[in-house]
Amino acid sequence: MRLKPASRQTRAAPVLTPGFCRTLGRPLRLRFLWLAFVTATGCLPAFAPAIAGSFAFVTNQNSSDLSVLDLVQRLELRRIPVPGKPAGVAVAPGLGAFYTVSPDSKTVRAFSLVTCEEIASVKLPGGPTGIAVDPVSNRVFVSDWYNARIFVLHGSDLKWVSELPAGSAPAGLVVSADGSWLASADRDADQVSIFDLDSMTLKARIDVGVRPFGLNLDPQGRLHVANVGTDTVTVVDPITAEVLGTVSVGARPYGVAFAGGKGFTTDQYADTVSIYSLETLEPLGKIDVGEYPEGIGTAINGELLVSTNWFSNTVSLIDPHEQVVLGEIETGDGPRAFGNFILETPTGERPCAPD
Amino acid sequence: MLRRLLPLPAVFLALGMFAVPLLTPERADAHGPTRQKITLTAEVAAAPGEVWAAIGNFQDMSWHPAVHETTGDGGNEIDATRVLTLGEAGGPTISEVLYKYNSDKMTYSYRITDVKVEVLPVTNYSSHLTVKPGKNGGSLVEWRGAFYRGYPNNDPPENLNDEAAIAAVSAVYKAGLDALEARFSAN
Numbered sequence: 001m002r003l004k005p006a007s008r009q010t011r012a013a014p015v016l017t018p019g020f021c022r023t024l025g026r027p028l029r030l031r032f033l034w035l036a037f038v039t040a041t042g043c044l045p046a047f048a049p050a051i052a053g054s055f056a057f058v059t060n061q062n063s064s065d066l067s068v069l070d071l072v073q074r075l076e077l078r079r080i081p082v083p084g085k086p087a088g089v090a091v092a093p094g095l096g097a098f099y100t101v102s103p104d105s106k107t108v109r110a111f112s113l114v115t116c117e118e119i120a121s122v123k124l125p126g127g128p129t130g131i132a133v134d135p136v137s138n139r140v141f142v143s144d145w146y147n148a149r150i151f152v153l154h155g156s157d158l159k160w161v162s163e164l165p166a167g168s169a170p171a172g173l174v175v176s177a178d179g180s181w182l183a184s185a186d187r188d189a190d191q192v193s194i195f196d197l198d199s200m201t202l203k204a205r206i207d208v209g210v211r212p213f214g215l216n217l218d219p220q221g222r223l224h225v226a227n228v229g230t231d232t233v234t235v236v237d238p239i240t241a242e243v244l245g246t247v248s249v250g251a252r253p254y255g256v257a258f259a260g261g262k263g264f265t266t267d268q269y270a271d272t273v274s275i276y277s278l279e280t281l282e283p284l285g286k287i288d289v290g291e292y293p294e295g296i297g298t299a300i301n302g303e304l305l306v307s308t309n310w311f312s313n314t315v316s317l318i319d320p321h322e323q324v325v326l327g328e329i330e331t332g333d334g335p336r337a338f339g340n341f342i343l344e345t346p347t348g349e350r351p352c353a354p355d
Numbered sequence: 356m357l358r359r360l361l362p363l364p365a366v367f368l369a370l371g372m373f374a375v376p377l378l379t380p381e382r383a384d385a386h387g388p389t390r391q392k393i394t395l396t397a398e399v400a401a402a403p404g405e406v407w408a409a410i411g412n413f414q415d416m417s418w419h420p421a422v423h424e425t426t427g428d429g430g431n432e433i434d435a436t437r438v439l440t441l442g443e444a445g446g447p448t449i450s451e452v453l454y455k456y457n458s459d460k461m462t463y464s465y466r467i468t469d470v471k472v473e474v475l476p477v478t479n480y481s482s483h484l485t486v487k488p489g490k491n492g493g494s495l496v497e498w499r500g501a502f503y504r505g506y507p508n509n510d511p512p513e514n515l516n517d518e519a520a521i522a523a524v525s526a527v528y529k530a531g532l533d534a535l536e537a538r539f540s541a542n
Contacts, residue, residue: 061389061390062389062391085388085389103388103389104517126509127509145388146508146509169385251454269454269481291483310390310392310501311499311501334390334392
């Protein structure tokens with residue numbers, strides 16, 4: 001039986017079920033071996049495991065749409081119209097959905113991961129910007145850049161639940177893996193706010209560098225906050241609210257991601273990705289990428305970094321171990337991907353009802 | 356072209372004269388929700404080296420018709436600064452800093468560190484100016500900009516919205532590129 005891995009995956013598992021992404025995928029090199037076997041023999045053994053899928057959901061702010069990228073095949077699967085200049089994005093496999101925030105039209109949308117059709121939308125007051133999803137309670141959090149608050153919405157229908165008080169100009173949001181806390185980067189307050197999600201109360205405020213915008217959670221559960229005003233990353237223990245260290249990175253760091261024991265930032269003004277050690281928090285070098293790099297995420301089980309290039313209208317695919325750019329995929333105009341924009345499907349499901 | 360866009364009431368003349376380069380007020384980096392970008396290009400009938408010689412000095416913006424005077428420090432080194440005086444002596448100013456410079460690739464990148472939104476309705480402005488080989492031994496000059504609208508808060512007035520920012524920067528670029536085209540077409 002001749003096959004393309006993609007079409008086989010489609011037949012094997014056409015439906016994305018909640019929680020399908022929770023099991024661990026297979027290491028990349030094993031998948032390459034298996035691919036080589038299938039290619040060489042032209043047949044597919046009945047016992048063969050599915051090929052894991054890895055996808056990026058990239059908000060293209062200037063063209064008001066979203067590129068769904070297949071990171072294994074390195075191509076754009078689908079371009080979905082998203083009116084209102086979307087930037088914020090959150091992929092939530094547990095809810096079978098991804099979410100976008102369009103600040104110009106102040107609209108948050110939910111799309112099905114299976115069909116990539118819109119399933120809910122809500123217009124919010126103020127300046128909705130960043131977005132994150134609590135994988136446990138299925139609540140969605142949206143920062144209001146202009147009113148120092150965070151909207152709490154139902155994940156399924158985007159109905160309003162409540163609000164949390166952030167510092168001035170909250171931007172990036174991240175929720176702990178166990179859903180116990182939420183952190184917001186309060187840009188104009190030069191701080192991070194941490195909220196307890198059981199009691200829905202403010203737990204701590206931590207001073208970081210100047211103008212924190214993007215933030216992310218490393219594999220050890222530490223917060224890494226990119227400070228665009230000081231070209232640094234502040235590393236914070238979210239439980240004790242202590243600052244653990246500060247790393248110097250390139251000019252205007254925007255996004256942070258992790259792979260292979262290292263942290264990576266996109267440096268908007270330097271057109272680089274900076275690398276630092278998660279153990280020593282010392283800088284380890286830089287990689288040249290496209291112009292105005294923004295969102296960055298880890299894919300293919302930590303074997304690939306994906307960074308969007310806002311000016312170049314591409315994503316750069318980076319090998320985090322060799323620290324080289326492997327290739328690029330074209331996107332729409334002005335890719336931002338501000339938030340968790342990567343979908344991993346260990347058993348090979350493909351989003352957007354593939355043909 | 357820029358000059359036509361610029362009302363020059365006495366208050367701006369005064370502000371321009373007393374503006375302190377590189378003094379960034381607190382929260383000058385506040386910005387709107389959507390960063391804008393534009394790229395304008397022009398075919399210029401001269402070899403890239405010749406065009407770069409005319410525009411590749413960060414300290415000399417005299418090739419742009421809206422610029423009356425360029426003063427600055429640091430030559431073409433990273434972090435060099437310049438202050439452009441627009442229109443006439445005592446006119447409004449734009450303060451800029453150089454953050455990339457590569458004469459081999461004939462490109463430099465700079466940011467605005469201080470400008471009144473009444474002069475150019477943008478914030479957080481960065482730009483690249485590049486000379487590339489063009490058709491028939493000529494050059495392609497590319498001018499790119501990334502910026503936010505002039506109004507940093509929600510629901511901007513019309514004169515400080517995204518469209519106004521794009522129109523203003525486009526007009527500046529077009530005026531400069533038109534002047535280059537005209538200058539070298541006479542050869």
